[in-house]
Amino acid sequence: MPDSSSQPAKKPSRIQLRNRKRILDAALEVFSRDGFRGATLDQIAAEAGLSKPNILYYFDGKEDIHVTLLNAQLDTWLDPMLALDAKGDPLTEILAYVQRKLDMARQFPRESRLFAGEILRGASFMAPYLRRDFQPLFEAKCALVQDWMDSGRLQACDPQHLMFSIWATTQHYADFAAQIEILQADKPKAGSGASAYLRQLFTGLLKV
Amino acid sequence: MPDSSSQPAKKPSRIQLRNRKRILDAALEVFSRDGFRGATLDQIAAEAGLSKPNILYYFDGKEDIHVTLLNAQLDTWLDPMLALDAKGDPLTEILAYVQRKLDMARQFPRESRLFAGEILRGASFMAPYLRRDFQPLFEAKCALVQDWMDSGRLQACDPQHLMFSIWATTQHYADFAAQIEILQADKPKAGSGASAYLRQLFTGLLKV
DNA sequence: TCGTGTATTTACCAAATGGTAAAATAAATA
DNA sequence: TATTTATTTTACCATTTGGTAAATACACGA
Incomplete structure (x- = not known):
């Protein structure tokens, strides 16, 4: 048995790799739609095209799938912020960061909604990862932005709230897509x- | 039997009024935390301090509670936007709108999370209300803002995206409160x- | 092709969940 | 006070859900 969380696994076979990926993709779909409590193993199994006992052959249980999924996505989710470069032009760097976040929301809406849902319901699973990573x-990045402002290369404002507003405005297009779709129903350039x-x-x- | 959705109800007694309010308040707590699928009648009953059969004496079922709750909150939620006044000073009006939305997010975080969760998972229940109200x-309000811009009293930008960004930035403080709390853990002026x-x-x- | 470990299915379980029927209790009214 | 009506509790039920055991089918190297 593969038994996901056990560390000393030999070599994951092709089938194992393929099915674990299938399950995680199905879980992303289901968890991002219904949250941890609302999602069911049957939904995930159906979405993955596998039987319920079969997905429990690859993962220790519902929570194991969920935690594995969150872990797997977190690094990708933090990348845009990591790329904020102290050596670049401040305004260009921030605008590029905004663009990267917007691209991520557009390209990975399910991941965005997965995280949004987790935080919405108290971040019970995410909290450790949020604190650690x-x-x-x-x-660090708030300090960088503060430096840019202190040196007069950026108009002064609260760096923390700046970050909050960047996340909010960009992720909004993924997290509230259903609302946007309804409101822009007739508009042409939707x-x-x-x-x-x-x-x-x-x-x-x-801008200074 | 009161039977919530039935229209020709006589006069709701004091007990009925009190218990229906208790149930809706408990449901707000539970639905905003776990969403429709994730919430259970037992949770709501426990939170309301009533037995499960007893809450089913006041509502036709889980979905009835949920729909009643959404309906009851929607008007309040739209009020800040409704108050945008064509006769006021444009910039002042918009900044006041932002402030009202921020106040609402701060004063009614559960309501904000309830709506956010609903939209996050596809707005299956909200869609009709969103379209109708x-x-x-x-x-209308986008048209108003567009007029302000056309007459040069406001810097031109996309009114729809302006609205999106106002909602996103203000509601962020309610919907992502868990994340903000973690990130600002040590900061003083949290x-x-x-x-x-x-x-x-x-x-x-x-500003023009 | 044979055997051995891998993968999958079948048949279950116990607990949780949405909901009901009817009895019992409390309020209101005649 | 008697009696009717509104409210609450007790005892259930059918389905769903997370999970398991064991049997079966499959892949793959010797």
């Missing part, structure tokens, strides 16, 4: 324009 | 500053 990175608008918004705030 | 209001930051952000965008 996210918090230090957040602190979906586009976000990138230009956000550039305008944050340029207006940060 | 929200969409026309949204359209929680405050949002109002000033958002005023700066949207002033920078909209």
Whole structure:
């Protein structure tokens, strides 16, 4: 038995790799839609095209799937922030960060909704990861932005709230897609324009 | 039997009024935390201090509680936008709108998370209400903002995306409170500053 | 092709969950 | 006070759900 969380696994076979990926992809679909409590193993099994006992052959249980999924996505989710470069031009760096976050929301809406849902219901699973990986990175990048402002290369404002507003505005397009779709039902140029608008918004705030 | 959805109800007694409110308040707590699928009648019953059969004496079922709750909150939720006044000073009006939304997020975080969760998982219940009540209001207020911009009283930008960014940035403080709390764990002036930051952000965008 | 470990299915379980029927209790009214 | 009506409890039920045991089918190297 593979038994996911056991460390000293030999070599995951092709079938194992394929099925674990199938399960995690199905779980992403289901967990991002219904949350941990609302999701069922039967849903995940159906989505993955496997039987329920079969997915329990690859994972120790519902929680194991969930935790594995969150872990697997967190690094990718933090990448855009990690790429904020102290050596670059401040405004360009921030606008590029906004664009990267927007691209991620557009390209990985399910991942965005998965995280959003987790945090919405209290981050019970995410909290350890947020503290371990996210918090230090957040602190460091806020300090960087503060430096840019102190040296007059960026209009002064609260770096923390700046970050919050960048996440909020970009992830909004993934997390609230259902609402946006309803509101823009008849509008012609639906979906586009976000990138230009956000550039305008944050340029207006940060340009010296 | 009261039987919630039945229209020709006589007069709700004091007990009925009190218990229905208790149940809806408990449901707000539970649904906002776990979503419709994740919430259970037992949780709601425990939170309300009533037995499960007893809450089913006041409501037709889980879905009835949920729908009643969404309906009861929607008007309140739309009020800040409704108050956008064509006769006021444009920038002042918008900044006041931002402040009202921020106040609502701070004062009613459970309501904010309830709606956020609903939309996150596809707005299956909300969609009709959004189309009926929200969409026309949204359209009207976007047109108003567009007028302000066309007459040069506001810096031109996309009104729809402006609205999206106002909702995103303000509701973020309710919907992602768990994350903010973790990230600001050590910071001293936690929680405050949002109002000033958002005023700066949207002033920078909209000032002519 | 044979055997051995891998993968999958079948048949279950116990607990949780949404919901009901009817008895018992409390309020209101005649 | 008697009696009717509104409310609450007790005892259930059928389905769903997370999970398991054991039997079966499959892959793959010797």
